[in-house]
Amino acid sequence: MIRVFRAWSLCMRQYGYTYADPTRAPGKSAEFTGPTVTKAEIAVAGRDVECKRRTNVIGVWSSVDAAYQRRAMNENARELAAVKRDIRTQVTSADGVLGQ
Template identity: 35%
Template sequence: MLDYSDGVQIERGQQRLAVACMARLGFSYKPPQLGLHPPASSNDSNMPRRYGITDRAEAQKWGYHVPPRGDQDAPSPAAMSMAEHEALTGSADAPRPGVTPGGGKNGVPKGGCIGEARRKLDADFTDTLAGRLNKESFNKTLQDPQVKAVERQWSACMKSKGYQAGDPYTVTDTNRPATGATPSKEEIAVALADIDCKKTTHLVDKMFAVESGIQHALIEDQQLDLNAEQKKISDALRASADVT
């Protein structure tokens, strides 16, 4: 599975290729800065919250909110001419308000300079086998009888604390008040009860064990294709590092 940091490295390589392509077409292109808004999880598996919140110290302060991660504000991109946008993307549609008509040179590659850069690195990882298996294993886990049973135990625990909740993924639907930038005392109370009941019922351990078994079976069945996909990612990382 492609990690966020690896994805940023590949995108930066694509950006450098796009800059060179734009220069070839007669444009000075400054791409947006990458890596300013890292996600809470390094990849789509979202292990820190895959089975709901689990960090009691974090919940004591933030409830169900995702703690701030020191994101940086990117400078506003410069307005593009229509010709520059078409050279970059291969599309003649205006990208946003403020775009003005302008001239450019012929020879725009298919998909624009972005399309050319992606083809050179062979690095389109928007839909990966690992990502699909990640979703499949999670969905199968939610339907597993052992997981259904432990969710009922967790629900009973929450009820004993005064909260109605069918499962950890819908607990906030009925028990979390309208939220703003910071959690309320009520939200924090629900979050702590949620985590305590997970600990009492061993919900996270049991869900992890069930999903691990499911994943092992899926990986064994798709091992060759997964190896090929990982090689493609490794090749793209090496190629992007070589772009100057």
């Protein structure tokens, strides 16, 4: 992911914007917190989207995030199964109280 973030940063730099990575990207600086959208804000947002598309930031980011989530689910399978059973028990009990 570091590689794709660097590629995005380099892409943004080509347009005169210096952001280390997409998590520190447009919209967080004081100039972009006003009640109305400025031309500068629209311009940087457009370049952000263009660079994300060009470098596949969203595809890589979501794939890495999904892998982390799968690993966490596998590592916690027993605990998650217990939670699932508890939820089913609660729903069954609620259905009984509601007469369904």
